[in-house]
Amino acid sequence: xxxxxxxxxxxxxxxxxxxxxxxxxxxxxxxxxxxxxxxxxxxxxxxxxxxxxxxxxxxxxxxxxxxxxxxxxxxxxxxxxxxxxxxxxxxxxxxxxxxxxxxxxxxxxxxxxxxxxxxxxxxxxxxxxxxxxxxxxxxxxxxxxxxxxxxxxxxxxxxxxxxxxxxxxxxxxxxxxxxxxxxxxxxxxxxxxxxxxxxxxxxxxxxxxxxxxxxxxxxxxxxxxxxxxxxxxxxxxxxxxxxxxxxxxxxxxxxxxxxx
Numbered sequence: 001x002x003x004x005x006x007x008x009x010x011x012x013x014x015x016x017x018x019x020x021x022x023x024x025x026x027x028x029x030x031x032x033x034x035x036x037x038x039x040x041x042x043x044x045x046x047x048x049x050x051x052x053x054x055x056x057x058x059x060x061x062x063x064x065x066x067x068x069x070x071x072x073x074x075x076x077x078x079x080x081x082x083x084x085x086x087x088x089x090x091x092x093x094x095x096x097x098x099x100x101x102x103x104x105x106x107x108x109x110x111x112x113x114x115x116x117x118x119x120x121x122x123x124x125x126x127x128x129x130x131x132x133x134x135x136x137x138x139x140x141x142x143x144x145x146x147x148x149x150x151x152x153x154x155x156x157x158x159x160x161x162x163x164x165x166x167x168x169x170x171x172x173x174x175x176x177x178x179x180x181x182x183x184x185x186x187x188x189x190x191x192x193x194x195x196x197x198x199x200x201x202x203x204x205x206x207x208x209x210x211x212x213x214x215x216x217x218x219x220x221x222x223x224x225x226x227x228x229x230x231x232x233x234x235x236x237x238x239x240x241x242x243x244x245x246x247x248x249x250x251x252x253x254x255x256x257x258x259x260x
Contacts, residue, residue, distance in 0.1 A: 002031070003031060003032060003033040004030065004031040004032050004247075004251070005032055005033070005074075005075070005076050005097055006032070006033045006034075006035070006070070006072045006075040006076065007027055007032050007033065007034045007035070007075065007076045007077075007078055007100075008034075008035055008037070008063070008066070008067065008070075008072070008075050008076070008077050008078070009023060009024060009034055009035065009036040009037070009078050009083075010037070010039075010063065010077065010078065010079040010080070010083030010084075010086050010087055010090075011036075011038075011039065011042075011080060011081075011082075011083050012079075012080045012081025012082040012083045012084075012105075013081060013082045013165045013169065013170075013173070014136055014137060014162040014163060014164070014165050015042075015080075015081075015162065015163070016038050016042050016043070016161070016163060017036035017037050017038045018036070018161070019080075019161070019234060019235070020036050020078075020080065020234060021036070022234065022235050022239060023036075023078065023080075023234055023239065023243060024036050026239070026240050026243045026244075027078075027243060027247070030243070030244070030247055032076070032247070035066075035070060037063075037066055039059055039062065040054055040058060040059065040062050041054060041166075042163050043163070044163060046163070046164075048134045048164055051134050051164065051165075051166050052132060052133055052134045052166055052167050052168065053166070053168060054166045054168060054169065055166070055168040055169060055172055055183060056085075056086070056089070056169065056172050056173075056183040056184055057181075057183050059086055059169070060086060060089050060090055060093065063086060063090050064090060064093055064094060067090075067094055073095070074095050074096060074097045075094075075096060075097060076096065076097045076098045076099070076100065076250070077090060077091060077096055077098075077099050077100070078099075078100040078101075078102070079099070079100070079101055079102070079104060080102045080103065080104075080233070080234050081102070081103055081104065081105055081205070081206070081231065082105050082169070082173060083104075084101035084102060084103065084104020084105055085104055085105040085106070085107060085173070085184060085186075087099050087100075087101060087104075088101070088104070088107060088186045088191065088214075089107075089184070089186055091190070091191045091193065092186060092187050092190040092191060095192075095193075096191075096193045097193060097250075097254060098193050098194045098195070098196065098250040098253070098254060099191070099193060099194070099195045099196065100196050100198070100243075100246045100247075100250070101195065101196065101197045101198065101211075101214065102198045102233055102234065102242060103198065103199060103200055103203055103205070103206050103211070103231045103232075103233055104197065104206060104210075104211065104214060105173060105206060106206065106210045106213070106214060107184055107185060107186040107188075107214070107217075108176035108177070108179075108182050108183075108184035108185040108186075109185055109186070109217075110210065110213045110214065110217075112206065112210055114204075114205075114207055116145060116204035116205070116207075117145070117204065117205045117206070117207075119144065119145065119204075120137070120141050120144060120145025120146070120204060120205055121137070121141075121145075121170075121174055121205075123137070123138060123141060124137070124170055124174075125170075125174060125175075129167075130167050130170060130171070131167045131168055131170065131171035132167055133167045134164035134165060134166060134167055135164060135165055135167055135170055136162060136163070136164045136165065137162075139155075139159050142155065142158075142159060142162075143155055144204065145204040145205050145231065146205065146230070146231050146232050147230055147231070147232035147236075148202060148204060148230045148231075149202050149228065149229060149230040149232075149236060150230070150232065150236065154235075158235075172184055186217075188217040188218060191218055192219075193220070194220045194221065194249070194250055194253040194254060195214075195215065195218040195220065195221040195222075196221070196222055196224070196245075196246040196249055196250060197211045197212075197214055197215045197221065197222070197223040197224070198211070198223075198224055198226060198233070198242045198245075198246065199211035199212070199223060199224070199225050199226070200225070200226050200227070200228075200229035200230060200231065200233055201225060201226065201227030201228060201229065202227075202228065202229060202230040202231075203229075203230060203231040204230075204231060205231045206231060208223075208225055211223050211225075220253060222249060224242070224245055226238055226241065226242060229242075
C-alpha cells in the first residue's frame, strides 16, 4: 500500500488519542498513515500519584521512543493544544517532514497571558500546591474556554471522556517563567521543516496572536485563521478544512511524492 507519509497525532491536556479519531480518519482518506497515542498515564484508572510527577521532558521522551518503536523516518507531527507544543519540542530532537499545529500552546519564549486564558485555568492555579497534584478542568470551564462553540449536547457527550492531567505539566505550561529548567523553551533553529499553524477565531485559551508569533519563529511556516472554530477544533465542523489546507500546503512545500 502506498502512503503519502507517516503522521504521529499528539493530543492535548486532559485528552486521549481517541479524541483525534476524526483527524485520523480525514488524513487516512487523504492517503496518510496515522498513529494516535495516549500520553503516559492518560488511560482511565491511571495511577494519579505517578501522573502528578510527570513533566514535559517525560512526555517528549515517550514520544521520541514511540517514533523509534514505529521505525518511522521523518514523520509528520500533528499536535493539538499542548500537543502542538510537544510537537515543536520533539522536532528539535528528531528529523521531521513537517509540523501541523492546531491551536498550539506557546513555547516558553512566547507570552501566552490573556484574560480569557487565565479565567479558563484559574481554578487549577488557585488550588493549594496544584503542581503536586493532578487536575481536571470543571465542566463550566471547558464550556467557557475550550469547546465554547459546541452545542450543549455535544459538550455533555465530550466532558466525561476527559482524563486528569499532571500538575507538573500545568505548572510548566501555564507558568513557564517560574520553571528553573525552562522545559517549554524551543530551539526554533533546530526545527528544519515546514510548519503549518492553525488558529481559530473563537479560541479563548491560545488566541490567534499566539499562533502568529509561533509561525514567525520558523523559517518555513504559515498561519491560517479559521474564524468560526474554538480552541477545541478537532471535532468541530471545519476540522476537515484545516487538515486539507495543511496537507496541501505541506505537499506543495516539500514536493512530497507518494512512496512505498
